[in-house]
Amino acid sequence: MSDKPRYSDEELEEFRAIILEKLAAAQTAYDELVEAIRNSYGNGTGDTSPTFKALEEAADVNEREANARLAERQRKFMEHLRAALVRIDNKTYGICRATGKLIPKERLRAVPHATLCVEEKLNRR
Secondary structure: OOOOOOOOHHHHHHHHHHHHHHHHHHHHHHHHHHHHHHHOOOOOOOOOOHHHHHHHHHHHHHHHHHHHHHHHHHHHHHHHHHHHHHHHHHOOOOEOOOOOOEOOHHHHHHOOOOOOOHHHHHHOO
8 A cells, every 4th residue: 555645535536526516517608608609600780880880799709709718718627627537537636746745625625626735826826
């Protein structure tokens, strides 16, 4: 048996359930953002005056760009969650990559994709 600290298999399964739940919610939010981006092209402004048409088109562009940024953030979040699932499979989940100590359960429940303990995270700001 290894002397390295790690969470038990039961604890890892608890974290897996949390991550899978967050991943499902993140996927739903991502899909909604992508759909909003796709549908925003279908709303025409052909029946409005030229002044309002320009304003509406500018607002549509801004909204599409904002949704695209949110979708990208959501995609990265899902990548981090999937990486956490790999760490669970490798039994390295919950170990601070800087100190090698266990990240407290409370932090992992709040931020299940965390790879640093709070102290190290604050030191890197």
